[in-house]
Amino acid sequence: MSTPAIQISDLTKRYGKDRGIDNINLQVEEGEIFGFIGPNGAGKSTTIRVLLNLLFPTSGEARIMGLDVVRDSKVIKQKTGYVPSDANAYPQMETNEFLQYCGRFFSRGGNERRIDELTELFEVDRKRKIADLSMGNRKKISIIQSLLHEPELLIVDEPTMGLDPLMQARFFELLRSESRRGMTVFYSSHTLSDVQMLCKRVAIIREGRIIKVEEIETLRKRQLKKIFVEFGSAEEISLAGLPGIEGTPTVTGRSVRFLYSGEINQLLSVLSSRNIADMTVEEPSLEEIFMHYYN
Amino acid sequence: MNMNLFRRELRSNALSLLIWTSVITALTALTMSFYGVFLENNEKILAMISIIPEGTLQFKGISDVDDLFSVLGFYSANNVIYMLVLGSIYSIVLSSGILLREEYNKTAEFLLAWPLSRSEIFFSKAAVVFMNVAVINIVTAVAGYITLEIVKREPFSTDAFIIMSAYTLLLNLFFASLGLFMSTLVKRARPITTLSIGLVLILYFIFTISNITEGFSVIGYATPYKFVGMDTLAPDYRLEFISVLYFVGLSLLLTFIAVRLYRRKEIYL
Numbered sequence: 001m002s003t004p005a006i007q008i009s010d011l012t013k014r015y016g017k018d019r020g021i022d023n024i025n026l027q028v029e030e031g032e033i034f035g036f037i038g039p040n041g042a043g044k045s046t047t048i049r050v051l052l053n054l055l056f057p058t059s060g061e062a063r064i065m066g067l068d069v070v071r072d073s074k075v076i077k078q079k080t081g082y083v084p085s086d087a088n089a090y091p092q093m094e095t096n097e098f099l100q101y102c103g104r105f106f107s108r109g110g111n112e113r114r115i116d117e118l119t120e121l122f123e124v125d126r127k128r129k130i131a132d133l134s135m136g137n138r139k140k141i142s143i144i145q146s147l148l149h150e151p152e153l154l155i156v157d158e159p160t161m162g163l164d165p166l167m168q169a170r171f172f173e174l175l176r177s178e179s180r181r182g183m184t185v186f187y188s189s190h191t192l193s194d195v196q197m198l199c200k201r202v203a204i205i206r207e208g209r210i211i212k213v214e215e216i217e218t219l220r221k222r223q224l225k226k227i228f229v230e231f232g233s234a235e236e237i238s239l240a241g242l243p244g245i246e247g248t249p250t251v252t253g254r255s256v257r258f259l260y261s262g263e264i265n266q267l268l269s270v271l272s273s274r275n276i277a278d279m280t281v282e283e284p285s286l287e288e289i290f291m292h293y294y295n
Numbered sequence: 296m297n298m299n300l301f302r303r304e305l306r307s308n309a310l311s312l313l314i315w316t317s318v319i320t321a322l323t324a325l326t327m328s329f330y331g332v333f334l335e336n337n338e339k340i341l342a343m344i345s346i347i348p349e350g351t352l353q354f355k356g357i358s359d360v361d362d363l364f365s366v367l368g369f370y371s372a373n374n375v376i377y378m379l380v381l382g383s384i385y386s387i388v389l390s391s392g393i394l395l396r397e398e399y400n401k402t403a404e405f406l407l408a409w410p411l412s413r414s415e416i417f418f419s420k421a422a423v424v425f426m427n428v429a430v431i432n433i434v435t436a437v438a439g440y441i442t443l444e445i446v447k448r449e450p451f452s453t454d455a456f457i458i459m460s461a462y463t464l465l466l467n468l469f470f471a472s473l474g475l476f477m478s479t480l481v482k483r484a485r486p487i488t489t490l491s492i493g494l495v496l497i498l499y500f501i502f503t504i505s506n507i508t509e510g511f512s513v514i515g516y517a518t519p520y521k522f523v524g525m526d527t528l529a530p531d532y533r534l535e536f537i538s539v540l541y542f543v544g545l546s547l548l549l550t551f552i553a554v555r556l557y558r559r560k561e562i563y564l
Contacts, residue, residue, distance in 0.1 A: 049562070049564075052407060053407065054404070054564070055561050074410050075410075077408060077410040078410040082404070084404035084405065086564070088402060089402065089405060092307070101303055102409065105299055105409040105410055106410065146408075
């Protein structure tokens with residue numbers, strides 16, 4: 001059995017009395033594209049900064065490719081690429097100068113071939129000063145620098161922020177092809193559609209705690225269904241005796257919408273005794289599932 | 296130490312080094328060019344100086360008015376403001392910002408994600424600080440020596456000049472170490488330039504007060520200026536062992552503590 005790309009065990013990080021992350025357990029397999037989703041302030045960036053040794057764990061431990069993130073940080077970083085959420089590269093440098101500077105940390109030659117390849121793919125003007133670049137272009141530079149040394153693990157934090165749809169598509173395609181080559185991707189975002197398109201598994205983090213780690217497909221296929229029922233009249237609306245309703249149903253006129261996690265047969269059996277004018281059963285979107293977990 | 300980072304830091308700090316060195320050299324040359332006029336008008340100058348309060352003279356590094364009429368004494372009095380104060384400000388501003396700037400500009404997220412240990416980052420940047428402080432000291436000292444040679448009316452002691460320059464370098468290196476140390480204590484990333492400049496001026500002010508106020512001479516020992524030999528015309532003027540020990544010891548200690556703190560520093564962005 002191969003060593004997990006990322007192994008987080010009982011990891012806690014506190015900022016004095018304030019919560020950072022609390023007792024996180026997570027395992028990301030080699031070659032996997034793993035989603036890490038949660039709203040702003042949930043603890044995504046804190047987790048990443050502990051993995052990168054910008055912050056030190058309060059308790060617990062994290063390992064990357066079997067190596068301890070505190071003790072073996074330098075070795076880990078030789079094999080890891082990182083796209084920070086704030087693409088604040090050195091503003092006074094020219095793009096080309098910055099990329100060569102990054103490249104020289106990994107190889108003496110500065111990975112010129114790889115710089116050519118990636119700047120061409122992302123259509124980057126290498127002569128411009130970073131300070132003069134738009135947010136999207138700075139993001140592209142940030143992505144390129146993270147991939148120069150063909151890392152075994154890529155950690156990305158809100159990577160598509162500022163990227164236009166065409167560049168997003170190219171970036172996703174690049175991640176997929178690098179993943180096929182064996183690179184693991186730890187994809188942190190609050191944009192569910194990105195995670196849905198790209199990742200196989202996802203961890204949902206809320207208020208510093210992991211509340212679910214699930215395959216994207218399982219999340220979708222979980223018995224959670226989106227139900228729409230139109231009754232004969234508003235007075236006839238009644239869901240009494242129906243277990244498995246998640247959250248509060250939304251009533252509009254004589255119709256009602258709700259998320260349902262029970263048996264479909266039971267739902268049909270209960271509703272069959274009512275005066276139903278129309279009914280639909282749909283797969284909820286990941287967004288709706290996500291909101292369900294958060295509510 | 297990482298040469299890629301070292302070279303990059305050298306380049307990014309070259310302009311400020313050039314500006315500070317040029318300004319201090321120009322000020323020194325300009326001031327020394329007045330030496331001839333100063334000598335020719337000694338009576339008027341003495342009359343003028345007699346109305347200046349002693350504290351003000353001390354603050355400007357003039358402890359004995361007669362010393363001003365020797366070329367080395369004249370240079371030394373100016374050196375106090377130019378290198379002992381301005382040079383120290385340059386040293387502490389450079390050193391207190393070199394690590395912190397990565398944090399408040401948020402470039403630390405790149406720097407700390409590259410394969411560098413914290414010690415390598417610290418020493419690569421500290422080496423640039425110490426090298427720049429050495430360069431500004433050497434260049435201004437050489438320029439100062441040349442101006443002395445040009446304006447002198449009588450011979451001066453080269454040994455005393457070298458000793459004074461060595462004291463200046465030691466003091467500046469101490470402030471460089473202090474700046475590095477202070478920057479590792481800052482938790483939430485923000486510039487500490489004003490604090491650093493203020494600290495140099497306060498220490499110099501305390502030193503001056505300790506010199507002119509009876510009963511306060513002891514508090515002078517709380518400042519590094521007390522350990523700088525400033526009496527360049529004294530026959531026994533030399534590099535005191537206790538001063539060298541003080542500056543080298545404290546600089547090494549502060550640097551050692553700073554690197555240990557930086558290795559465990561939480562980088563909040």
